Amino acid sequence: MNSATEYQVSTDFSRILLCIDSTTPSARLAGFARQLATEKTQVRIVGVLENARAVFPLGPLAGFNLSAAHAQLLKAVKDGCVAAHECLTASGASVDSEIIDLVKDGGDAAHALAHEAQKWQADLMVLGSRHHRGLLRWVERAASAPVLKIASCAILVVPEQCERDWSGRPQRILFAVDGSPASLEALRSGSKLAAAGALFRAIYVVDRAARVTDFVPLAVLQDAFVEEGKVALAKAREAFAPPRDAEGVMLDGALTETDLTSDDVPHAILREATRWQADLLVMGTHGRRGVARWMLGSVSGRVAELTQMPLLLVRKNDSR
Template structure:
């Protein structure tokens, strides 16, 4: 469980929006939040009741009873919110909840959650994701991937396949770094979440995959990426040294690589997370489009789809 020392660390994530839908493992999400919460934390639980017609667009053709489906979804969402509330009661945080009914209010889950985060001035949004394939994939992405682009706060995505249970603050944390202000901000904030004796690791992915659009020899590009990576990791060490009283926490840093073909940075990050088994993967994401670097939201969104590790995305608004 959290120690008193860990409770005293100010993470800056004091207003947490916990998002629940009809399929979310609410107790699992709440358990993650419970170990991040302190007596100063406010948790706002939002149950999202999606339109059954949107979730099951072919329902009417199969004589599907939408009213009954809506009532069943409502019961599931209310039960999820209640379970999350009960789980968080012992954390010392201030907890409240509400239901957003998209049948009555209209719109989609992604925009509803983003609007709620902005209205409530959340520091962190916590939500689940599901990695289904085929026809279900485009439906279920509505509650996770688009939110990554339009929410104005940090986001913790907990994959449905994640079977890891925290017994306190994260012991092992993996940071994907590219040297940008967004990734360094992610390191500053994320490192404060670590347990007092945690093990932290930063990686920079050298993209070795050859592409037909490359106009210079691949070896030249790789050498440039390696040098850029070394500089980025050195910046990460400096930021870590100044961002917290590390105590027993150490930051390891190393270069990672993509395969020579048929690979990309997102898959390399997901593979490293599978290999190293962190409690939490942390990345930066930008507030608007900018220079075409590899961590511009598209990579972080793709990692969110691939990984089975809880993923913290820390937003950095480049316009500021």
């Protein structure tokens, strides 16, 4: 199923919060933010200085000098902020920076960043992410997952192993939709990042993977999934309806499917994003319960863990 409509590119994100820690590849992360900034953009660089005891929980047992470790972390954060500041200043944006010291202020990075975003009224937060295995992966997941849940603004996640660099704004943007208010909000927000003449593609994943918990015939479920997918794509087309005189970019809509076994919605989304060679993947962070029985709120978290391309996560703004 394919459809096309036109949509006028929206205005830019005007207040971007760029988050740096001691391990962030700050120059590269700032490079992504720079492509989104204009002379009218305000950018705040926030360096998060974590407690060395939290970063190196086994340090004291190994005889580590935590004071020296703290000094090294502070230097890394400061250097990262300076590198990001130099990169972003060249865009013409208004740039300032600050360091949040969790040793002095207490708390955790996730809540500190969410609080800063709310206080500063950011409309976009830019974060780096890493995909480690084993214990490191568990520690990072525990630290980063709350940011996705509690931040009220849109979040752009840039994986460390992302092979793409944006030369200008993204030209190919893929939206994973489910018809929920959050996914429609993501359509509107994602358009703010688009280059002139960018290609937009909206997909709905028909979940065909069999489960022992399903109590109705799989064929019946699949038919329901397809019908719900058609409705979701119709809502996406409606949300993208342009003014009559608008010169816009194309939005293509399609159903895609999981494999029958050993597959799930997040992997299907990422396969389609890779196949279509997307520059950016966009999702809502809260879906609705429906016959499809998958929620973008949980699916998006898994996609964030797996993705190797930039991912924009958008929470529904209830004030609209």
